[in-house]
Amino acid sequence: MISPLARKSFSLLFLLTLSFVFLAPTIAEAQKFVANYDESKIPDYQLPDPLVTQAGEAVTTPEQWRERRSVLVDLFEKHVYGVSPKPCPIRHSLVSCDENALGGKAVRREVDVFFGESDDAHSMRLLIYTPTKSTGASAAFVGLNFQGNHTIDPDPSISITESWVRDRRDDSTDGHRATAAGRGVAASRWPVETIIDRGYSLVTIYYGDIDPDFDDGFQNGIHGPLGSQLDDVPQVHRWGSIAAWAYGLSRALDYLETDSAIDATRVAVIGHSRLGKTSLWAGASDPRFAMVISNDSGCGGAALSRRAIGETIGRINTSFPHWFCDQYVKYNENENACPVDQHELLALIAPRPLYVASATEDQWADPKGEFMSATLADPVYRLLGTDGMGGKSLPDEMPAADQPIKSGRIGYHLRTGKHDLAKYDWEQYLDFADKHLTKKE
Template sequence: MTPLRAFVALTLLAATASAQNTKGFNYDEDKVPAYTLPDPLTCLDGSKVTTVEQWKSKRRPELLKLFAELEYGKTPAGAFPGMTFTVANVDENALGGKAVRKEVVVNFTGKAGDPTMTILLFTPKTKAKAPCFLGLNFKGNHATHPDAGITLNTNWMRSAPKGDPSVKDHRATEASRGVAASRWPFEMAIDRGYAVATIYYGDIDPDVDDGFQNGVHPLFYKAGQTKPAVDEWGSIGAWAWGLSRALDYLETDPQIDAKRVAVLGHSRLGKTSLWAGAQDERFALVISNDSGACGAALSKRIFGETWKRINDSFPHWLCDNALQFNDKEAELPFDQHELIALMAPRPVYVASATEDQWADPHGEYLAALNTGPVYQLFGLTGLGTDSEALPPADSAVQKGHIGYHLRTGKHDINAYDWEQYLNFADKHLK
């Protein structure tokens, strides 16, 4: 079978599994099993964390190690010394004259023929350095805005729904321009004084179980290695690594205040933004939109999507060590509230949608709530409430350093979500 045919077959298999496996899962709060959440301030040896220094020197490193070795896989440290940034395709009067638009090609190794990613960056036309939102996109930079000047991505794409002409033979067509614009309200952010940077996630690693023969993984293989070890990074780890490389570039851009960069993501890319923010403390604010299982939602609730479903349908997302917790979430030595806790004392925002039960909105809320003790250790307010009940829909909770909202609607990211993120960023990045 040719590599292209293998890509097609595997993608169709994953899509079929995705459609079929949403049935037979728990969506009933009364059927949530009894569970005990690990205390984020209790170390593996049973000792209690009572100071910020103990958190930083002992508890945070051991939690980070657990998530790396048992869930997302260990990520290679830092960038290649030869990494290069090439600025191209600059429009000084983008978005009706409000912004500067440019594309930055990042060559991860600096060697011709090795993988690259392209950052699409819109910056306000001001003299002051701007804070910035950074996130990955699903359909290519050209899909985030109808601007015909944005370069059409030529890398492998996931199949489009039947009858959708935006992707043909796993390649984007001109029909895909602007199809995801509702998820990227650049003008709204620019008007609020923020820059926005985005990258097609497939530039970093194709979202398909191809044995890790494409994307950035092979750049790190040792002699004789053909795939990551059981405790090494999957695709979520690779995408998170790519976000850090984008931040490396933003630190060099004279129009960006790199100390005020918010990393955000939706769905599987929300899982990615959380893991990126946990590992890279340079991100000043971390946002998870509808990230669900192995993202912001508590795993031990066994509600909606589960570890087994992820590992069966998307075996490339996590490390192979994660397989041991299929149908055994109760045995996990951590839960996702402790992933959120790794952001402390930086602000973090978690968002859910009323019709997105697959992502377990209540579990996402409870994870944000149970992160509070770590923020309190720093003298900060977490969510600012003790209530375990979901807040009313379309009413953002932004009292402290942890924000949350439950939006009316389906699994998506839209202008309402962005408005809340901008409000939260105004409080913490300005």
């Protein structure tokens, strides 16, 4: 027989369960993220000054900046992207070569680069185009792609990635596997022939070869085989996926230093969206990249986090908990507590050429915040003897759409259109590269 007390407890539990079932949607709805796009509702914030040390001392010389830079890199590692392993040795293997690609304009190669020298080392596949008319080693653009190397050009001889891919609704995937239907579907973002015609090489890698873009506890990709090198690093400070993708870009540059067709001292790293965040961190953490390009990188990329417009730290950590280090979660809806902000990331690239781009319909990525970051990095560029954004003074306001600023060492434009890597963007980047990556005779 059930006692009166037990019946009462059971009834209470039943009512609580029913309450949860019926109230759960309401609670979830109340917690649903609502982005702010109203400038008047930006919370009060104070930006850290890249030219002021943690002790409050002014940085006034290039020598002092070198010390300050080291501190900032450490802060970004421990609080944003995570600490990565030391560079591993690599080996490489030629997979294919077409000396008559693009109607004879280019040599196209596929090269596997291995993260380590063991037979079972993890690998990534580089798709490399070099211009046949080049009289020597050419400058190059290197960047990660979202859907596989086979998607940047319809050429049927480009291998289809065997790595995990995000399922799409265009028949280019089947159960997280890439299919032949995906050939060339991302060609609009990779104007290979235009790049070759301008005299540059192109190197691209499917980012999923390095680390799959889902929260798998870092069991796949390079985190597993290389993770043991971080046993002495607290868990909260260990690398996330963005740092892993950047690490892969640096190992690609290691390979390019052995490639006689490409001048590894004139390599621009480029990325769009989350891969724009990656190109910025790659450029900041590896000074060998000669130029850095951020296309619509937004929160965790070029946009100021403290503005909390569009995507925020809290929103990005909730949706993509694997991108950043665990420490970054402490700044969810608490941006002012973070010891760094993204203008300092851009400053870490100084004095090398930097280009930041936004799009008018991409308010989620906070174009104004991206532009502000570029202007706030300018003083560091000028301290190091460059002209920063060009001119004697900074622009008073954002440029109009399709009116690029590219006379100085820092370039910026706001393109008409949506979140994308478009032909217009590439035209500006190629012009910028002509100015800064042309080999001086």
